[in-house]
Amino acid sequence: MFILETKPKEELEKLLKPGVCVIKCIGCREISLPEEKIEELLKNLELDAKDVLAVDYLCNADFTKSRLLKYKSEIDKCNSILVFSCGVGLQVLAGMLEEKSAVQGLNTIYISGRGLAPSDYDCDQCGECLLNLTGGICPVTQCSKGLLNGPCGGAKNGKCEISKDLDCAWEKIYKKLEASGRLDSYFRKMKVRDYSKALAKPKQPV
Amino acid sequence: MVEIKKTGLKPKEEIIELLEGKNKIFVIACNKCYKEYTDETNEELDQFLKLMQENGKNVVGTARIDFLCNGQTAGKKISEFKNMDEAETICVVSCGIGAQTTMATLDGKPVYTVSDSLSIADNATTPQAYHGICIFGQKCAACGQCYLNFTGGICPIVECSKSLINGPCGGAKNGKCEISKEHDCAWEKIYERLSKQNRVQDFIFLQVNVNDFSKPTVEQTNALIKAVRDKRDENFYGGLHPYSNKDSTTDLPITAFPEPETVAILLSQHTGRICEPLVKAGEKVKYGQKIGEAGAPVSAPVHSSVSGEVIAVEPLLHPALKKEVPAIIIKSDGKNTPHESIVPNDPEKLPAEKLLEIIREKGIVGLGGAMFPTHIKLKPPKPVDILMINGCECEPYLTADERVIIERTEKVFSGIHIIAKILQVKKVYFAVEDHSQKAIAKIRDYIMQNPMEEDLSLVELKTKYPQGAERMLIKKITGREVPRGGLPFEVGVVVSNVGTCAAVSDAVREGMPLVKRVITVAGENIGKPGNYEVKIGTSVKDIIAYCSGSLSGFDFISYVLKMGGPMMGVQQQTLDVPVIKGTSGIVVFKKADIEQDIARQCIQCGRCVDVCPMELSPLHFIFCAKQEKWENTAAYNVKDCIECGCCDYICPSKLPIVEIVKKAKQKIK
Numbered sequence: 001m002f003i004l005e006t007k008p009k010e011e012l013e014k015l016l017k018p019g020v021c022v023i024k025c026i027g028c029r030e031i032s033l034p035e036e037k038i039e040e041l042l043k044n045l046e047l048d049a050k051d052v053l054a055v056d057y058l059c060n061a062d063f064t065k066s067r068l069l070k071y072k073s074e075i076d077k078c079n080s081i082l083v084f085s086c087g088v089g090l091q092v093l094a095g096m097l098e099e100k101s102a103v104q105g106l107n108t109i110y111i112s113g114r115g116l117a118p119s120d121y122d123c124d125q126c127g128e129c130l131l132n133l134t135g136g137i138c139p140v141t142q143c144s145k146g147l148l149n150g151p152c153g154g155a156k157n158g159k160c161e162i163s164k165d166l167d168c169a170w171e172k173i174y175k176k177l178e179a180s181g182r183l184d185s186y187f188r189k190m191k192v193r194d195y196s197k198a199l200a201k202p203k204q205p206v
Numbered sequence: 207m208v209e210i211k212k213t214g215l216k217p218k219e220e221i222i223e224l225l226e227g228k229n230k231i232f233v234i235a236c237n238k239c240y241k242e243y244t245d246e247t248n249e250e251l252d253q254f255l256k257l258m259q260e261n262g263k264n265v266v267g268t269a270r271i272d273f274l275c276n277g278q279t280a281g282k283k284i285s286e287f288k289n290m291d292e293a294e295t296i297c298v299v300s301c302g303i304g305a306q307t308t309m310a311t312l313d314g315k316p317v318y319t320v321s322d323s324l325s326i327a328d329n330a331t332t333p334q335a336y337h338g339i340c341i342f343g344q345k346c347a348a349c350g351q352c353y354l355n356f357t358g359g360i361c362p363i364v365e366c367s368k369s370l371i372n373g374p375c376g377g378a379k380n381g382k383c384e385i386s387k388e389h390d391c392a393w394e395k396i397y398e399r400l401s402k403q404n405r406v407q408d409f410i411f412l413q414v415n416v417n418d419f420s421k422p423t424v425e426q427t428n429a430l431i432k433a434v435r436d437k438r439d440e441n442f443y444g445g446l447h448p449y450s451n452k453d454s455t456t457d458l459p460i461t462a463f464p465e466p467e468t469v470a471i472l473l474s475q476h477t478g479r480i481c482e483p484l485v486k487a488g489e490k491v492k493y494g495q496k497i498g499e500a501g502a503p504v505s506a507p508v509h510s511s512v513s514g515e516v517i518a519v520e521p522l523l524h525p526a527l528k529k530e531v532p533a534i535i536i537k538s539d540g541k542n543t544p545h546e547s548i549v550p551n552d553p554e555k556l557p558a559e560k561l562l563e564i565i566r567e568k569g570i571v572g573l574g575g576a577m578f579p580t581h582i583k584l585k586p587p588k589p590v591d592i593l594m595i596n597g598c599e600c601e602p603y604l605t606a607d608e609r610v611i612i613e614r615t616e617k618v619f620s621g622i623h624i625i626a627k628i629l630q631v632k633k634v635y636f637a638v639e640d641h642s643q644k645a646i647a648k649i650r651d652y653i654m655q656n657p658m659e660e661d662l663s664l665v666e667l668k669t670k671y672p673q674g675a676e677r678m679l680i681k682k683i684t685g686r687e688v689p690r691g692g693l694p695f696e697v698g699v700v701v702s703n704v705g706t707c708a709a710v711s712d713a714v715r716e717g718m719p720l721v722k723r724v725i726t727v728a729g730e731n732i733g734k735p736g737n738y739e740v741k742i743g744t745s746v747k748d749i750i751a752y753c754s755g756s757l758s759g760f761d762f763i764s765y766v767l768k769m770g771g772p773m774m775g776v777q778q779q780t781l782d783v784p785v786i787k788g789t790s791g792i793v794v795f796k797k798a799d800i801e802q803d804i805a806r807q808c809i810q811c812g813r814c815v816d817v818c819p820m821e822l823s824p825l826h827f828i829f830c831a832k833q834e835k836w837e838n839t840a841a842y843n844v845k846d847c848i849e850c851g852c853c854d855y856i857c858p859s860k861l862p863i864v865e866i867v868k869k870a871k872q873k874i875k
């Protein structure tokens with residue numbers, strides 16, 4: 001579902017005051033938690049990996065509350081808390097420890113919408129799904145510029161100009177529509193994207 | 207937990223226009239994720255069907271699928287639907303990921319989505335806001351350079367409507383963002399949080415890195431995604447990588463556990479009919495003497511593991527069945543005087559029928575844990591062509607099988623040879639996980655030096671739990687799929703555990719019945735962890751007393767004791783239970799460490815579906831149980847559950863799924 005990476009040691013050194021309590025969220029370990037890198041980082045920071053408090057699902061406020069009680073003495077004693085979790089986990093924890101500084105040891109670098117393993121597909125919840133017009137290929141997430149009205153013109157040999165690793169989404173869309181005889185939807189009139197829809201409140205059940 | 211909705215139907219007009227002139231519609235709807243599992247309705251689907259009816263459209267079929275986004279499980283289900291061929295148009299009700307997956311799966315058909323993905327965030331500037339397992343409001347946009355350290359744990363990328371990273375824009379009024387009165391100014395919140403921590407000065411003088419939008423690069427992300435996916439997809443669908451915790455015992459050689467003073471031989475140590483006792487209180491018995499006779503074909507006799515005197519035949523709590531079963535209690539005289547029936551045989555000179563008879567008579571059962579009588583397994587109703595030796599000790603902590611391979615290689619191979627002879631198979635696979643490199647090296651050397659009659663291949667498998675489950679092994683190695691509810695012989699395979707092979711060799715070559723086995727004792731407060739050869743019937747109390755130095759350190763208030771491994775082992779309520787033939791280990795945990803916490807509502811996160819190696823949808827068991835509709839669990843194939851515990855392990859709502867499965871299996875028996 002997401003990918004995490006350790007922050008550089010230099011960035012953390014400045015923030016940690018002596019007396020560090022380390023919390024590691026293992027809730028998403030099955031997906032991504034750079035455990036070896038974390039160990040290495042702790043060693044470089046001269047922290048003892050043995051004292052790490054492993055908790056799961058920091059993102060669940062109820063759990064975090066109970067874990068904070070469980071480890072109250074360790075947390076009261078320490079001067080900084082070093083947290084290894086995704087961005088959500090630390091925000092939940094920091095919200096409960098208003099007066100202590102919680103230091104994030106990881107960068108969250110990728111989030112995809114589903115399950116344990118990252119999916120081949122992604123969705124940005126644009127609120128006006130275009131898949132019917134684009135042969136099932138999402139232009140919002142697969143085109144690196146999120147263009148809705150056709151290719152930017154920068155693709156070379158079917159690859160996006162930002163990276164040879166990335167197929168041009170619009171070339172794929174064209175080919176797919178051509179193959180399924182639906183090119184008319186390619187040459188359609190285009191609506192501009194209504195960004196306020198992406199921010200819409202969830203519709204209440206009727 | 208907030209009830210969230212990820213999908214809404216497209217506007218009516220858009221749907222009508224889209225389906226203009228199209229008929230024979232088949233609808234695929236996702237049961238949807240991240241909401242409390244409280245009922246089985248699907249509003250969007252109902253709304254859509256109503257709309258179709260109002261407009262005189264012919265709907266030829268509907269299908270509701272759990273987690274349409276899971277290409278592996280959903281793909282299979284989609285292809286199973288009837289009426290699909292009849293359909294001319296397929297409509298999907300799900301979020302965009304589910305729609306894309308369906309469109310890619312049904313490449314040859316026109317598939318349309320009739321829904322829009324909604325942002326569940328009412329105040330996020332980024333649409334990527336449905337992250338995290340539990341939705342409590344906090345979000346992360348995966349900027350790749352987390353700023354939380356400077357902002358007191360409030361994300362400026364998500365919470366500030368302009369994603370500013372260097373302080374407020376100046377447009378806020380009364381603490382509210384200028385885009386909406388509903389939206390708090392993120393920077394005002396950040397300021398307040400930092401003031402509480404006396405960190406405002408730090409922030410003011412901080413030089414903030416500008417948001418580097420090239421981070422992470424496509425190459426980097428793709429490589430990481432590939433690594434994560436490859437690891438998840440290794441060997442079989444689902445499964446987990448729990449911490450192995452094998453270090454404390456992996457290098458400890460097998461040692462004989464001190465002779466017990468008394469043993470309790472349970473009369474049921476196998477799948478099948480309970481044995482009839484052959485001895486009475488007061489009788490003298492010898493080491494290896496048969497003391498319980500199998501009264502049915504599917505059963506196995508039991509033998510005395512000591513010489514001495516029977517002091518009672520009385521009911522005793524069974525560690526696996528969790529109910530009282532008659533047991534023969536024997537006081538040892540410490541001499542281990544062997545019984546006359548222990549006579550060696552030469553397997554080369556005996557026909558298969560005779561070998562099977564010995565295996566039955568010596569009470570051999572599967573030592574992997576299931577305790578299925580070996581003589582039945584080795585006489586499959588139809589011929590098999592492959593024998594698979596299971597050396598995958600995928601349970602954390604346990605190292606007994608590994609030590610048996612390393613130290614008793616010859617015995618194991620002799621057992622393999624005997625079993626292959628009985629089954630008349632020529633092809634043998636020996637499967638070991640790659641964490642046991644020492645065992646692998648040992649097998650390799652042995653095969654090199656001792657050419658075998660059979661064609662034996664050593665298969666080294668990537669470590670993943672539950673690799674040792676028969677189904678997973680067979681699928682991975684032979685590509686054959688054991689039918690749901692079926693047994694391995696149906697696809698021509700017999701699987702045998704390494705310990706069982708060694709026991710078969712002992713029974714045949716030495717005439718030794720199954721009266722002792724190797725178990726791993728490890729975990730918290732175990733001062734002398736190890737791989738011990740223990741007499742069957744030894745009390746767990748003796749073992750804990752010996753391995754932790756004394757009994758005073760152990761209590762059921764602070765500790766949890768499991769017989770077997772941590773994943774599939776059975777939690778015990780008392781130390782007064784004996785070791786049985788299927789005991790692979792005794793593991794002790796601190797209760798605080800493994801406490802399941804309180805079970806919560808299922809949030810339909812789909813993780814249990816992602817890890818279930820049997821490709822079941824465990825969340826439905828919970829729902830059926832809650833409604834007390836146990837009979838419904840059958841439709842979700844509860845009988846196929848191998849109780850591996852993966853779903854329990856991963857469930858972020860801490861739901862006791864395996865417990866429910868066990869109950870369901872009993873209720874629908």
Ligand code: SF4
Pocket residue numbers: 025026027028056057058059060085086087088089090337338339
């Ligand atoms: S806090 Fe983040 S890393 Fe931890 S379980 Fe929740 S989503 Fe996963």
Ligand code: SF4
Pocket residue numbers: 122123124125126127128129130131138139140141301302303322323
């Ligand atoms: S077009 Fe919009 S709703 Fe459809 S998949 Fe892409 S981001 Fe999601």
Ligand code: SF4
Pocket residue numbers: 113114212213236237238239240272273274275276300301302303304305812
């Ligand atoms: S993310 Fe998957 S499970 Fe959730 S609504 Fe979309 S398709 Fe369904």
Ligand code: SF4
Pocket residue numbers: 087088107108345346347348349350351352353354361362363364
């Ligand atoms: S700053 Fe916000 S978006 Fe960036 S990683 Fe941290 S929590 Fe996620």
Ligand code: SF4
Pocket residue numbers: 807808809810811812813814815824825828856857858859860861
């Ligand atoms: S893992 Fe738990 S919360 Fe998630 S769907 Fe399964 S049962 Fe529900």
Ligand code: SF4
Pocket residue numbers: 817818819820821822824846847848849850851852853854863864867
């Ligand atoms: S215990 Fe059963 S339902 Fe749960 S993951 Fe294992 S096989 Fe699937």
